[in-house]
Amino acid sequence: MKSSYAPAVAIWLGAATSILACAPPGDDSPPASPEAALGDSLVDAWIASAGGLGAWWDVESARYTVTTVWYDSVEQIRRMRPRRVELRKVSGSEQSRIERPEAEGLYVQVFTGDTAWATLNEVRLPADHPAAAESEYVGRDVFYWFGLPYKLRDPGVNRRARQLPDGGYELTVTFGDEIGAHPGDRYFYYFLDDDPQPEEVHYIEQGRGEEARSRTVWSGVGRAGALSYVVSRVWLDSAERRTKELRIDDVTINPELPDSLFEPPRN
Numbered sequence: 001m002k003s004s005y006a007p008a009v010a011i012w013l014g015a016a017t018s019i020l021a022c023a024p025p026g027d028d029s030p031p032a033s034p035e036a037a038l039g040d041s042l043v044d045a046w047i048a049s050a051g052g053l054g055a056w057w058d059v060e061s062a063r064y065t066v067t068t069v070w071y072d073s074v075e076q077i078r079r080m081r082p083r084r085v086e087l088r089k090v091s092g093s094e095q096s097r098i099e100r101p102e103a104e105g106l107y108v109q110v111f112t113g114d115t116a117w118a119t120l121n122e123v124r125l126p127a128d129h130p131a132a133a134e135s136e137y138v139g140r141d142v143f144y145w146f147g148l149p150y151k152l153r154d155p156g157v158n159r160r161a162r163q164l165p166d167g168g169y170e171l172t173v174t175f176g177d178e179i180g181a182h183p184g185d186r187y188f189y190y191f192l193d194d195d196p197q198p199e200e201v202h203y204i205e206q207g208r209g210e211e212a213r214s215r216t217v218w219s220g221v222g223r224a225g226a227l228s229y230v231v232s233r234v235w236l237d238s239a240e241r242r243t244k245e246l247r248i249d250d251v252t253i254n255p256e257l258p259d260s261l262f263e264p265p266r267n
Contacts, residue, residue, distance in 0.1 A: 039159030042171050046149040049196040050228035056150035061088040063252045069245040085142045088257050096139040097261050107131050110262055111139025117264045124265050168192035224251040
C-alpha cells in the first residue's frame with residue numbers, strides 16, 4: 001500500500017469535514033460525529049471527482065459487460081467468463097438482468113426489486129436451482145458496484161472514517177438491518193494516494209471475523225457520458241498474488257430496455 005496523501009486533497013477533506021460537521025441554522029439534529037463527518041467528506045470527494053450525484057440521478061438505464069477472470073497459482077489466466085448486464089430504475093425499484101453463457105447454455109438471472117427468477121435456454125428454473133436462488137444477490141451486486149461511489153450516499157448506509165497512522169484514510173461502511181441481501185457485511189475503503197478513488201477495498205461478510213477479510217485492489221476509471229465507474233477490481237491472496245478480477249467495459253448509458261427483458265417466461 002502507498003502511505004502518502006496529497007496535501008491539496010487533505011486540505012479539501014479537512015474543509016469538507018468542517019462543513020459537514022456543522023448543522024445548518026435552525027436544524028435541531030445533533031452534529032455528525034468527527035468519524036461520520038470525515039467519512040462523508042471522503043465519499044463526497046469521490047463523488048465530485050466522478051461527476052457529482054447528478055450523473056447518477058440522470059441514469060435511467062445502463063448496459064455493460066462484466067468479465068470475471070480467474071488466475072492460477074502463478075497468476076496466469078485460468079478462465080474468463082463474461083456476463084452481459086442490463087439495469088434500469090423503475091417506479092422506485094432498481095432492476096437488473098444478467099445473461100451468462102455457460103457450457104450447458106444461456107442463463108438469464110433477473111431481479112425486479114420484488115421478485116427474482118432465472119432461466120436456462122429460455123426455460124424457467126425452479127426456485128431451489130443455484131442460478132435462481134442467487135438471482136436476487138447477484139442482481140443487487142451488479143447494480144451496487146456499478147453505482148459506486150454514488151450508492152454510498154443511499155439511505156441506510158453508515159459511513160465512518162479515520163486517519164491512518166502512516167497517512168491516508170480508512171472508510172468503514174456498514175448497513176442498516178433491512179438494507180440489501182447481506183446487511184451484516186462490512187467494507188473498508190482505503191484512500192492512500194492523491195486519487196479521490198480508493199486504492200483498495202476490503203470486506204468481511206455477514207458478521208464474520210477478521211480471518212474472513214478479503215482484499216481487493218481497484219484501478220482504472222471509465223467514463224460513459226457524465227458517469228464514472230471503476231474499471232477493475234482484483235482479489236489478492238495473503239502472498240499478494242492475483243486470484244480473481246472483475247472488469248467492466250462496453251458501457252452504454254440510458255439504452256432502451258423493454259419491459260419484456262424483465263418479465264419471466266410463461267412456461
